[in-house]
Amino acid sequence: MFVLSKISELVRVPPDDFARDTSLALQHQLNKQYAGKVIPHVGLCVAVYDLLDAADGQLMPGDGAAYVAVTFRALVLRPAVGEVLTGWITHCDAQGIRVALLGLFDDVFIPARMLFEGCRFSPDDGAWVWPMDEDTLLYFDVNETVRFRVEQELFVEVKPRSPAEREEDERRQQERQQKLLEGGSEVEKDAQPEKETPPAYAILGSCQTDGMGLVSWWE
Amino acid sequence: MKVLEQRDAFLSDYEVLQFLSKLERKHKWDDENLAKQQQNRGKRVRGARPYFNPPLQCAVRDTISYLQVNKNYVPQEDEDEAAKNARMSAPITRMNDEQFIEFYQGLDKYELFKLEKLQIMNQLPRNMVHLYAIVEECDSRFTEAQIQDIISIVERYA
Numbered sequence: 001m002f003v004l005s006k007i008s009e010l011v012r013v014p015p016d017d018f019a020r021d022t023s024l025a026l027q028h029q030l031n032k033q034y035a036g037k038v039i040p041h042v043g044l045c046v047a048v049y050d051l052l053d054a055a056d057g058q059l060m061p062g063d064g065a066a067y068v069a070v071t072f073r074a075l076v077l078r079p080a081v082g083e084v085l086t087g088w089i090t091h092c093d094a095q096g097i098r099v100a101l102l103g104l105f106d107d108v109f110i111p112a113r114m115l116f117e118g119c120r121f122s123p124d125d126g127a128w129v130w131p132m133d134e135d136t137l138l139y140f141d142v143n144e145t146v147r148f149r150v151e152q153e154l155f156v157e158v159k160p161r162s163p164a165e166r167e168e169d170e171r172r173q174q175e176r177q178q179k180l181l182e183g184g185s186e187v188e189k190d191a192q193p194e195k196e197t198p199p200a201y202a203i204l205g206s207c208q209t210d211g212m213g214l215v216s217w218w219e
Numbered sequence: 220m221k222v223l224e225q226r227d228a229f230l231s232d233y234e235v236l237q238f239l240s241k242l243e244r245k246h247k248w249d250d251e252n253l254a255k256q257q258q259n260r261g262k263r264v265r266g267a268r269p270y271f272n273p274p275l276q277c278a279v280r281d282t283i284s285y286l287q288v289n290k291n292y293v294p295q296e297d298e299d300e301a302a303k304n305a306r307m308s309a310p311i312t313r314m315n316d317e318q319f320i321e322f323y324q325g326l327d328k329y330e331l332f333k334l335e336k337l338q339i340m341n342q343l344p345r346n347m348v349h350l351y352a353i354v355e356e357c358d359s360r361f362t363e364a365q366i367q368d369i370i371s372i373v374e375r376y377a
Contacts, residue, residue, distance in 0.1 A: 001341060002235045006224040028272065036278035042225055046235075046278050047242065073227060075235065077282075080334060084342065084352050086290035104285040145290060147352070211352030216293040218348045 001083065004049050004073045005042050009033075013057065015064045023051055026070055034074055038200040041155050043078030044105060077105060079150045079203060086147050086215065089140060092128055094121045097140055099148065099205065107199040110148055114206035116213070130213065138217060145215045148205035158200045229333070232341040233311045233319050236286045239279050246270035248279065287312050291345065310343055314376065322376045329361065329369060343373050 009030065017025040027048050034045045050073050057066030079085055087099040087108055096115070099108040112121070112128075119130045128140040140146065161169070207213050230238075243249045247256075247269035256269065289309045314322075326336055335354050344350040350370060351357045357366065 001232065001337075002230045003226045004228040004230065005222060006227045008221045008223055031272055031275045035272070035275035037274075039220075039222070042222055046282050047239070047275055049238070071223065075230070075238070078226070083334065083338060086342070102285045102288060103281040145292075147349075149352075209352060211348040215291060219291070219293045219346065 001077065001079050001085070002046075003043070003076050003078050005039070005045075005076045005078075006052070006071065006073055007039075007042075008069065008071045011068050011070050013066045013068060018066070022054065022068075026051060026054060026068060026072075030070070030072060038155075039074070039076065040157065040200070042074075043076040044201060046075045046077060049073040049075045079153075081150050081153065083150050084147060084211075085150060085205070086145055089142050089144050089146050092121070092126055092140060092142060094123075097128060097146070099146055105203075107202040108148070108205055109202060110205045110207055114151060114204070114208060116208055138213070140214065146207070147212050147215055147218075148207050149209070149212060150203055151206045152204040154202045154204065156198045156200055156202075158197060229337055231337055232286050232309075233314060236283065236311055239283050239286075243279055243283065246272075246276070248276055291343065291349075310376065318376055322372070325372045325375075326369070329365065339369070339373065343376070345370060345374055 011026055011029045013025050013029060017028065020028070030048045035047055036045070038044050051070060052073060053071040055069040057068045060067060085101070085108075087101045089097055090100045090106070091098040094112070096109055096111040098106075099110060100106040101108065112119070115128060116130045119128055121127075122129050125139065125141075127142070130138040130140070132138050211218055240249070244252075247253075252269065287309055289307055292306055322340065326339060331339070331354065338353045339350070342349070342353065344353060347366065347370070350366065354360070361369075
């Protein structure tokens with residue numbers, strides 16, 4: 001599930017880091033840049049694992065910082081396709097089930113077509129139901145531990161927000177605060193649903209074979 | 220940024236947990252040090268301060284908390300608090316390096332693929348259904364006795 005990825009990078013070390021040990025200063029800069037971020041087509045970087053190689057620092061005109069070409073290995077969360085994972089159900093709707101790996105990673109999705117055959121969504125319970133046989137109904141409830149197989153990984157290029165979008169965000173936030181000040185308890189009701197940006201890295205899972213689904217079914 | 224190799228090496232959950240716990244201690248982010256800092260709040264204390272890097276601290280803490288939970292845990296009805304806590308924490312938190320190497324070598328005698336072996340060591344399957352899900356075509360590649368033996372190896376360390 002966790003792999004080490006070898007990456008080369010040109011690191012900018014600002015002058016106030018010159019007093020530090022070089023390898024520590026480089027790791028600090030790299031961690032600032034990579035820790036907790038998704039690297040496109042590589043996975044979710046947790047931390048810098050080690051430095052393999054660092055060249056001599058170079059200067060650029062007009063900048064007091066040193067630029068160092070570094071090769072390092074990053075500790076990356078990258079479940080392989082076909083791997084079995086365990087997570088917690090965070091949300092169920094007619095499209096499928098959302099699963100999170102307990103704060104570490106939130107964007108796992110099990111679409112309806114990748115659940116057991118005969119599964120249906122029950123809006124009354126807000127959960128998916130798997131009729132295993134005639135009179136046993138098994139529920140996919142929120143907060144249960146669920147085991148699934150990784151089917152597909154999706155990487156999306158997420159662009160930074162444009163100035164216009166940022167302005168829109170600010171305006172909306174101000175409006176909301178204004179309403180709160182006026183003592184409106186119906187803020188939630190007429191608030192427009194915010195546009196959801198797709199996650200940079202998402203995993204599609206499936207629950208179709210024996211052993212998948214809630215952990216408690218099989219123990 | 221240039222990615223030279225996407226999968227340079229695979230790490231098991233145990234190794235990741237060891238690495239991150241060490242990192243946490245080194246940067247004074249572990250529980251003991253955090254409690255000490257809480258006590259000394261507002262006072263001038265000599266000695267090194269914790270390393271300030273919120274994104275890294277957050278990522279490390281989240282990963283450790285995910286690894287420490289026993290994912291095979293099923294709540295039981297009649298269970299006191301202490302037993303529950305013991306079963307909630309993952310077996311890899313109680314392992315040490317020698318046990319881990321023994322466990323690894325114990326699995327060597329079976330012809331498992333690298334990824335299958337890694338998954339067995341990460342998930343510690345204790346029943347057949349779980350093992351069958353991890354190991355492809357388990358029933359044609361291994362005999363009943365061999366499968367039982369794999370599970371007993373896992374149980375020895377889990």
